[in-house]
Amino acid sequence: MSESTVVVFGEQPPVRLDRLAGRAQVVVCDEKTLPDALPSADVLLVWDFTSDAVRDAWPGDGPRPRWVHTASAGVDRLLSPELTASDTVLTNARGVFEQPIAEYVAGLVIAMGKDFFGSWELQRQRRWQHRETMRLAGSRAAVIGAGPIGRAIGTTLSALGIKVDLVGRTARPGVRGNDELPELLAQADWVISVAPLTEDTRGMFDRTAFARMKSTARFINVGRGPLVIEADLKAALLGRHIAGAALDVFENEPLSPDDPLWDVPGLFVSPHMSGDTVGWRDHLAEQFQDNYDRWSAGEPLLNIVDKRLGYVPVD
C-alpha cells in the first residue's frame, strides 16, 4: 500500500493520530497554508471546524482530496456549492456528540423548570425564598431536528416523562413533518432547536415562530446559531412572549463581550460546549482513525453526509 497524505486543518489542540504512523504522511496546516497543502492531500481532516477556510478551498487550484472528514456533527461551515457538486466524499462525527448533548439539554430543561438560576441568584443575596416549580413529567417538548442528536434528546427527555414530538424535514414513522411545526410550537413547553443549518432552516426561529409559542414556553438552541434570529429572540424574551431561553450556539462565535445577548433577562448563555465532554477530542481522533482504517482497506466509509441535504440521513 502506498503511503497516502492526510492533511489536517487546525493545529490547536494538537490531534493525536498515532494509528496513522507509518501508514500516512500527516501534514498539519492552518488557514494560510491550507491552499498549498490541499493539492497533495488524499484525505482532509477538518480538525478546526470553526473556520470558513475549508469552505473557501473548493474548487481551488489543483486536485482536491477525495475524502473530507469533519470533527463536528454539523457541516454547514464547510459545505460550499462546489464541494457539494464535487466527487469528494464528506463524513462527519456522528456518534460522538449525541449522548453529551442529550444530557446537556435535559439538564437545561430541568434547570429552567426548577428555576436553578433563580435559586443561584437568591443564594448570592442570602435570601431564603421558597417557590413552587414545574413538574416536568407530563410536560411537552418539540425537538426540531430528527437526526441522531435530536433522537438522543428525545429519548432522554422521554425518560423523564416528557412527551416529545420529534420534528424533521419530512414526516416519517416517529417523526413529524416540518409542515406541522406551527401547531407543535403552539403546544410545546419546551422548544428545542437541533436542526442542521441549511438554506431551509436558516432563520427558522424568528418573530413568527416565537409568536406561536406559549408564554410559558422555553426555547433551547444547541444546533447552530443562524437557525435563530437573535434580535427576534431577544424581543420575545423582553416582551415576555416566551418564558425563557438557553443558547449554546450563536450567529457569531465567540460572542463578543459587548453583545447584547449576554444580559437579556431569562436567557442562559453557554459557549458552544454542549457536546464537549472530557475526552471528546480523543474520541473524535479515534473516530477518524477508525474511518481511515476502512478507507485504506477499501471498505465503505461510515457517516457519509448527503451533501445536498447537509447531514447524514437516518431512517
Add this chain to the structure above:
Amino acid sequence: MSESTVVVFGEQPPVRLDRLAGRAQVVVCDEKTLPDALPSADVLLVWDFTSDAVRDAWPGDGPRPRWVHTASAGVDRLLSPELTASDTVLTNARGVFEQPIAEYVAGLVIAMGKDFFGSWELQRQRRWQHRETMRLAGSRAAVIGAGPIGRAIGTTLSALGIKVDLVGRTARPGVRGNDELPELLAQADWVISVAPLTEDTRGMFDRTAFARMKSTARFINVGRGPLVIEADLKAALLGRHIAGAALDVFENEPLSPDDPLWDVPGLFVSPHMSGDTVGWRDHLAEQFQDNYDRWSAGEPLLNIVDKRLGYVPVD
C-alpha cells in the same frame, strides 16, 4: 355515620378540604390553640409540617386523635417517643414528592456535571470561556435512602445512563445494605442523601464520610438537614476533599441570612423546595381526603408509617 372532628394544624396557606363538607367538623389551629383542640380531635392533619408543636403534643392532657396524617414525606418533626408508643396511627404523603424530587436531583446532577453555575457566572462577566465537562452516562451514584423517593431518584438517574447503587438500612434485592456504605462512598461520583432522619441516620454525613468520597465527587442532600454535619461539609468543600455539593435542606430552616453556608465555594443552596411543584398543596389535600374516605369507611389507611422505623416500609 356520626360527624367526626378533623383538627388541622397550620393555617397558611389555607387547606381546601371541600370533600369533608357535611362529613366532618374541621377545626384549624396554630401552635397556641393546638393543645386545646387536640382532645376533641378524631383526626389530626399536620398541614404545617415545619413546626415542633405536634411533637410536643404527646402525651398531653386528655385524649389524643387515633389517626395523624402529615402532609410531608418525612415524619421526623413530629415523631416523639410518646407518639411512637401510642396507639395513634400515623400516615404520610408518600406518592406526592417522588417524581418532583427525582427530577430535581437529576437536574442538580446534570447542572453540576456540566458546570451550569460556572457558565452563569461567566455570562454575568460577559466571558466566553469554553470548557470540557462531564459525560454523565457511565458515572456512578450512591443514593442513600431506599424508600420511594430514593427509588424514584435511582430510576431517573439510571435512565440517564448513570450506574446507581441504592443504599438502605439493610440489604435486600436491589438495595445495598448500610454496611457497604464506606466502600460505595469511595466509588461514587454522586452521593445523594435522601434517607429518613432517624437516630441511626442523624449526622451520618460527617467528616469521616466526606473523607471517604473521591475528590471529584459531588454531594446532594434532599433528605433532611440533620443528616449532614454542615461544618464538616463546609470543611470538605473548602479543603477540596470533594468537588461540589447541593443542599436543599438544612439543620436550621429557613437558613438565616448570616449563615456561613450561603457562600461556601462549590455549594448550591436552595430553600427546601425540591419536591414542591405547582399544585403540590392541592395534591396533598386530595391525598388526605382520599385517606379520609378510607378511614370513614372503616377501610385500611394507605401510607401507614412504621413509627419505630420512622418511615413507610417498602419491599
